Amino acid sequence: MTISRRSFFSIAGVALSGAAFGLAGGQTAFAADTLPTLKVGYQKAGLLALARRQEAFEKAFAPLGTTVTWVEFASGPPLLEALNAGAVDIGWTGDAPPIFAQAAGANLVYIGAAPSNGKGEAIIVKEGSLIGSVTDLKGKKIAVTKGSSAHNLTVAALEKAGVAFADVTPVYLSPADAAAAFSNDSVDAWAIWDPFLALAESRAPVRQLTTTAATLEVNTYLLANKSFADAHPAAVGTIVTALAATADWANANRGDVAAALSEITGVPIGPETVAVERAVYGIFPINDTIVAGQQATADRFQKLGLIPKPITVRDIVWSAPKA
DSSP states (O other), X not given: OOOOXXXXXXXXXXXOOGGGGTOTTGGGSSOOOOOSEEEEEEOSSSHHHHHHHHTHHHHHTGGGTOEEEEEEOSSHHHHHHHHHHTSOSEEEEOSHXXXXXXXXXXXXEEEEEEEOOGGGEEEEEETTOSOOSGGGGTTOEEEEOTTSXXXXXXXXXXXXXXXXXXXXXXXXXXXXXXXXXXHTTSSSEEEEETTHHHHHHHHSOEEEEEEHHHHOOOEEEXXXXXXXXXXXXXXXXXXXXXXXXXHHHHHHOHHHHHHHHHHHHOOOHHHXXXXXXXXXXXXXXXXXXXXXXXXXXXXXXHXXXXXXXXOXXXXXXXXXXXX
């Protein structure tokens, strides 16, 4: 099944079964194997957080007697470190973390893709800032989480504006530390994603210089530890099917999603509602167009010296073994 990038946002509410991922019949494509525990790495916002709330995996794996454990991470890079080490079996991140992880030789694979953070990821400045556009960031300090999707947004936005990455000063901080630095004017701008973006917008007047949606076409990704995926292909199908159903529900019940995520994250319902309204939920097979886009990002990072060597993204796109 091939899905064009152009069609992502129009079909994001369509739940896809494991069959679309080369897993005919989802969890029934392979004989059920023994899976005592499924370890899920997640961030407080997003589809996996909702899956946890709904006990989607617990219900899907109940026939196997599988215990599901959840491990929370503040951002994608440390999540993928845990994925590489086998501390978690699956996890969801933005576009940039898997590239850094692959360049470091991590034992992981792509098993699904989703729409990017889009309008929910931006480079912001305070309302009173003299910085009026991305071009004006030359010579300025930009807070960003290293190896995150916001890192890719920063690089791509500067490139599009004709500003060399070397002409800005990236200040690599976690979202919480970046929020403090932005608040006390230790940095001039901040590249960040929801719900942190919506929360910042609710606390003080800010301006968006650009968003991911306005800058580049990328995706977010569901990844797995490669050893886990190879050993448990039926589980991969079950995971995909459960997440597709969760995504379908989320797109149709945004008020409930905002209330749930507000409780999970502690973000007030106002900004959380803003974040949810501009989010798109879904999970899709990884096709040639998606691979090409991710490869372009990897090549951009390598050219700038952000990763030490060229990588081939397709090398870690997982394919289910034939039953």
